[in-house]
Amino acid sequence: MFDVKKIREDYPMFANHPDLVYFDNGATTFKPKPVINAVMDFYNSGTSNVHRGDYPLSVHADQLYDGARVKIAKFINCDPKEVAFTAGTTASMNQIAYGMEHVFLKPGDVILTTRTEHASNLLPWYRLEKNCGIKVEYIPADSQGRVHIEDAENAMHDKVKAIVIACVNNVLGAVQPIKELAKLAHEHGAYIVVDGAQSVPHRKTDVKDLDIDFLAFSGHKMCGPGGTGVLYGKYELLERMDPISLGGGMNARFDSCGDVILKSAPEKYEAGTPNIEGVIGLGAAAEYLMSIGMDNIHEREKQLRGYFAEKVKQLDNIEFYNPDNETGPVAFNAKGVFAQDAAGYLASQGIAVRSGNHCAKILHEIIGTDQTIRASLYLYNTEEEVDRCVKAMSEITLESAIGIFF
Ligand SMILES: Cc1ncc(COP(=O)(O)O)c(C=O)c1O
Numbered sequence: 088m089f090d091v092k093k094i095r096e097d098y099p100m101f102a103n104h105p106d107l108v109y110f111d112n113g114a115t116t117f118k119p120k121p122v123i124n125a126v127m128d129f130y131n132s133g134t135s136n137v138h139r140g141d142y143p144l145s146v147h148a149d150q151l152y153d154g155a156r157v158k159i160a161k162f163i164n165c166d167p168k169e170v171a172f173t174a175g176t177t178a179s180m181n182q183i184a185y186g187m188e189h190v191f192l193k194p195g196d197v198i199l200t201t202r203t204e205h206a207s208n209l210l211p212w213y214r215l216e217k218n219c220g221i222k223v224e225y226i227p228a229d230s231q232g233r234v235h236i237e238d239a240e241n242a243m244h245d246k247v248k249a250i251v252i253a254c255v256n257n258v259l260g261a262v263q264p265i266k267e268l269a270k271l272a273h274e275h276g277a278y279i280v281v282d283g284a285q286s287v288p289h290r291k292t293d294v295k296d297l298d299i300d301f302l303a304f305s306g307h308k309m310c311g312p313g314g315t316g317v318l319y320g321k322y323e324l325l326e327r328m329d330p331i332s333l334g335g336g337m338n339a340r341f342d343s344c345g346d347v348i349l350k351s352a353p354e355k356y357e358a359g360t361p362n363i364e365g366v367i368g369l370g371a372a373a374e375y376l377m378s379i380g381m382d383n384i385h386e387r388e389k390q391l392r393g394y395f396a397e398k399v400k401q402l403d404n405i406e407f408y409n410p411d412n413e414t415g416p417v418a419f420n421a422k423g424v425f426a427q428d429a430a431g432y433l434a435s436q437g438i439a440v441r442s443g444n445h446c447a448k449i450l451h452e453i454i455g456t457d458q459t460i461r462a463s464l465y466l467y468n469t470e471e472e473v474d475r476c477v478k479a480m481s482e483i484t485l486e487s488a489i490g491i492f493f
Contacts, residue, residue: 089387094379095467099123108438108472113257113285113416113445113463115307118372122310125371129364137363138336138354152363155370156353159317162373163302164293168322171356172366175316176284177207179303182318182356183280184211186328187249191278194220196248199239199277201225201263202453203232203256206446208282212251221248228453231409232261236268243271249278249300254286258445258461259408259454260392260415262286269298278324284308288465289388289414291381294319306365311372315365318356325352334358384466389414391464391473398477405480408454416463421483426458428488433460435491436479 095101097119100109109117129151135144137152153167160167173179198212202225215221226242228234234252250272254265269279278300283292287302288309294302301324306315320328330337330349337358341347349355376384395417399407408418421429430442444450444457451457462476 089379089383091387091467091469095469097121097375098467101467106437108475110462110464110468110472110476111439111441112465112468113308113461114441115313116288116310116465117467118312118368119310119375121375122312122368122371126312126364126368129367136360148363151367151370152361155366155373158370158373158377162292162377163287163317163319164295165319166322168351168353169294169319169325171318171320171325171353172361172369173303173316173318173356174314174362175305175307176205176282176303177305177316179316179318180207180280180282181211182331183301183303183320183328184215185331187278188215188219188329190327190329192219192221192248195246196221197244197246198223198249198251199226199242199247200251201228201232201234202449203228203259203261203447204251204253205257205282205284206448208251208253209449222246226250226252228261230453231412232256232259232450232453233412234261234263234268236264236271239264239268239271243275243277245275247272247275247277249280251280251282253282253284254292255289255415256447257285258416258418258447258450258459260285260412260418261409262412262414265297265299269300272300273298285415288376290385300324306369306372309372310375311369312362312365314362315369317369318353320352322352325356330355330358332356332358336360379466385414387466388464391468391470392417394470395462395464395473395477398473399480402477402481404483408459416461418459418461419480420456420459421480421488424483424485424488426460428485429483430460431491432483432488433476433479436475436482438476438479440476 098117100117135148137148156167227238272279280301283304287304302319307313337355339348406420426442440462442460
């Protein structure tokens with residue numbers, strides 16, 4: 088039984104903001120006590136650098152840091168040596184793109200992606216398009232952001248070296264057929280690179296079952312600390328790929344002629360002092376989510392999202408962009424009202440949502456607008472909060488939205 092009341096007790100933010108409805112979980116999530124405590128314990132009694140000291144405090148920090156890697160590996164079902172810690176999805180995606188540049192890609196090669204992607208999943212490839220002569224092509228997506236495997240098959244050809252795609256879209260919540268896309272990529276000798284920023288926090292992710300080559304996700308969107316993230320890669324690919332940051336901790340030796348021998352993965356991707364306390368907190372977040380159960384979280388969110396969607400469908404003043412998607416954000420506009428003004432009205436009623444293009448700046452080519460409001464839920468949200476949000480949405484008019492400024 089999913090006890091949301093009990094779950095909310097884990098989050099000090101609710102006690103500190105009793106009247107707030109927080110529906111901006113796609114941007115970042117609240118942090119539960121086990122995560123806060125893990126970070127605070129490190130500050131209060133565990134502070135030391137990692138992989139550098141011979142004294143007990145430092146060895147303990149090594150154990151905590153490397154222990155987090157084991158927890159993340161369990162969380163996504165891989166080997167701990169396939170987990171490199173980064174600053175977030177953006178850092179991981181940049182590492183993958185620029186790391187693939189010299190090793191896996193040559194001029195004329197094609198990256199196949201979609202127009203629904205977040206900037207961090209497109210811009211690095213656009214730069215490679217300019218700097219190293221690869222080409223970015225798009226698989227069509229339907230009006231709610233969903234990619235159909237037949238369209239991907241039609242878009243596939245032998246110059247494609249990677250399919251790059253978010254498992255769950257950050258605006259429309261479309262869930263892409265990752266397993267089928269991975270099969271398709273591999274049949275053509277290509278790789279699959281998955282942006283898991285909006286999927287890993289919300290559903291079970293089994294990289295082995297999905298046969299994903301590379302996966303990126305952020306800690307702060309899954310109850311973990313900011314400035315943390317994960318780059319997963321199949322071990323032989325991580326070993327072949329180039330790290331984009333060089334420095335301490337990731338080299339085995341170098342000499343004055345400039346010859347450098349790198350450590351093996353994952354250490355070679357962690358140049359410099361890592362975000363130790365963040366990584367320890369991220370490990371605690373994965374452990375916390377696993378203790379509730381990713382399938383339970385997924386089912387609960389599906390149920391709450393369904394409840395929300397049915398109510399939104401009944402609002403005449405609302406244009407609802409993704410009524411059929413089962414999970415993920417509710418994307419909408421109040422008819423005739425600029426998205427930011429409407430979000431301002433919701434804020435005046437104590438409801439936190441995000442408005443704008445949500446970093447998916449070519450999605451408008453599919454949905455016809457680059458301004459939407461996104462209400463994104465997480466495991467701790469409730470039906471009562473949905474009711475409050477729906478009531479406030481029903482009140483949005485040009486007058487009410489502008490009225491908050493006077
Ligand atoms: C689908 C998707 N990809 C990538 C990112 C970038 O994540 P971060 O800002 O944590 O690096 C986000 C953030 O909103 C996202 O939603």
